[in-house]
Amino acid sequence: xxxxxxxxxxxxxxxxxxxxxxxxxxxxxxxxxxxxxxxxxxxxxxxxxxxxxxxxxxxxxxxxxxxxxxxxxxxxxxxxxxxxxxxxxxxxxxxxxxxxxxxxxxxxxxxxxxxxxxxxxxxxxxxxxxxxxxxxxxxxxxxxx
Amino acid sequence: xxxxxxxxxxxxxxxxxxxxxxxxxxxxxxxxxxxxxxxxxxxxxxxxxxxxxxxxxxxxxxxxxxxxxxxxxxxxxxxxxxxxxxxxxxxxxxxxxxxxxxxxxxxxxxxxxxxxxxxxxxxxxxxxxxxxxxxxxxxxxxxxxxxxxxxxxxxxxxxxxxx
Numbered sequence: 208x209x210x211x212x213x214x215x216x217x218x219x220x221x222x223x224x225x226x227x228x229x230x231x232x233x234x235x236x237x238x239x240x241x242x243x244x245x246x247x248x249x250x251x252x253x254x255x256x257x258x259x260x261x262x263x264x265x266x267x268x269x270x271x272x273x274x275x276x277x278x279x280x281x282x283x284x285x286x287x288x289x290x291x292x293x294x295x296x297x298x299x300x301x302x303x304x305x306x307x308x309x310x311x312x313x314x315x316x317x318x319x320x321x322x323x324x325x326x327x328x329x330x331x332x333x334x335x336x337x338x339x340x341x342x343x344x345x346x347x348x349x350x351x352x
Numbered sequence: 353x354x355x356x357x358x359x360x361x362x363x364x365x366x367x368x369x370x371x372x373x374x375x376x377x378x379x380x381x382x383x384x385x386x387x388x389x390x391x392x393x394x395x396x397x398x399x400x401x402x403x404x405x406x407x408x409x410x411x412x413x414x415x416x417x418x419x420x421x422x423x424x425x426x427x428x429x430x431x432x433x434x435x436x437x438x439x440x441x442x443x444x445x446x447x448x449x450x451x452x453x454x455x456x457x458x459x460x461x462x463x464x465x466x467x468x469x470x471x472x473x474x475x476x477x478x479x480x481x482x483x484x485x486x487x488x489x490x491x492x493x494x495x496x497x498x499x500x501x502x503x504x505x506x507x508x509x510x511x512x513x514x515x
Contacts, residue, residue, distance in 0.1 A: 226393050233391065240384070240391040242425030245447050257448035266452040267421050271392030274417035283398075283462065284410075289417050290456035290507075 212281050213350050215321055221280045221307040226272045228302050229264045237268045264297035266340070269305070269327045273342050276307040276325055281346040287320065291327075291342035301329040303339075312348070319348040362487040363512050365444035368475050373439060375470035375496070376427035382413045382465035389416055402465070415463035420504045421455070423463070423495055427471040439473045443489050446512060453488055453509035461503040463495070469503070470496050485515045 235249050243265055246253035254262045270291045277286055297303065304327075311322035325342035382402065389399040397404035398414045405413050415422075428438030463469065473493040480487050493506040 224393070237391045240388040240422075242422050242429060245450065247447060247450070253448070267418060267455065268392065270455060271388075271394070271416065271418040275392065275394055278394075278417060279396075283414060283417060286417055286459055288456065288458045290454065292454050293452045296451070 212285070212321070212346070212348050213319075215309050215312070215348060217309050217311055219309040221276050221309070221323065223304055223306040224272055224275045224279065226303040226305070228300060229268065229297060231262065231299055234262060234264060234268075234299060237265055241265065241267060243267065260298070262299050264299065264301070266291075266293040266297075269297060269303060269340050270342070272303060273305045273325050273327050273340055274344075276305050277323060277344040277346060280307075281321075281348075285346040285348070287345040287347060289342065289344045291325070291340045293340055295337050295339050297329050297339050298331050301331045303327060303329050305340075307344070321346050321348045362478075362480070362514060363444050363446040363449065364478050364487055364489050365442070366478050368443050369477060370475065371442070372474045373431070373442070373472055375472050376430050378423050378427050378430065378469050378471065380415060380423070380463060380465055380467040380469060384422065385413055385415050385419060385465055388419060388422055392416070392418070405464075410462070411464055413465035415465075417457060417459075419463060420457050420495060420506055423469055423504075424471055424473075424493055424506060439475075439491065439493075440510075443475060443491075443510075445489075445510065449512045449514070451511040451513060453511040454507075456507040458505040458507075459503070460505070461497070461500050463497075463503055467497055470498075472496075485513075487512045487514060 238249050248265050307323045307325045309321050310324045323344045327340035330336050386400045398408050431438050476490040476492050489510045491508045495504040497503050
């Protein structure tokens with residue numbers, strides 16, 4: 208059970224978001240939904256010609272799931288900033304799990320804030336795991352009016 | 353510097369550093385928010401149902417945190433339709449070698465279905481890394497709403513694999 212946001216302290220772990228498998232169909236549909244039509248994510252002929260073994264997932268698909276860790280827990284209206292570094296590519300058909308942990312509680316302009324470290328991890332079809340995104344979010348932690 | 357020959361292999365058009373695009377408009381549609389949310393597995397009804405969003409205290413269907421990238425990519429496409437280069441074309445992106453380095457959003461307000469937004473992008477800088485194996489482009493985009501002003505600042509680095 209994670210702490211309520213008002214009382215949250217460094218070390219508190221946020222509930223993980225389990226996205227499941229990132230199929231080719233999902234990549235094609237995400238390309239349409241997001242507007243990122245780069246063929247490296249949807250056309251295996253193009254990906255192989257570019258020297259990749261196959262298509263790989265849009266980094267922003269994983270960042271969208273990473274953001275859910277924060278918005279599910281804190282509420283979207285509390286999010287001040289969200290950032291991510293992309294550490295490794297996500298091969299097609301990998302499974303994705305995202306999680307987060309409160310790393311700092313601080314005051315800014317008299318309002319309590321929390322800094323949350325975020326991490327996306329995948330398991331590929333060979334069973335190999337990898338950290339793919341390392342992110343951070345800042346959320347307002349005051350009680351609702 | 354000793355790296356000149358490797359740097360010369362880059363694709364980014366370094367001369368575009370400092371350029372800023374004209375504002376391009378994007379109309380936020382409810383269906384687009386819902387479709388995007390479904391693809392990232394976000395099924396909270398505030399992103400899919402206007403009544404549920406209003407019941408939760410929002411004026412309408414709410415865009416999720418990374419929807420800013422949809423606004424950004426679609427204004428790039430709108431630029432190309434209007435015969436102008438998108439930001440990716442402008443800086444010389446090679447899609448076969450392109451990777452995403454970093455993405456950051458600073459939120460000044462939420463985005464809702466029905467919003468008319470405009471995007472302006474600034475080409476901040478270019479950088480070489482790992483002895484010329486990678487080249488980076490640093491971009492900064494602002495998303496504005498006609499009444500509510502600045503809603504999101506996007507800070508992004510794009511990477512070319514050069515080896």
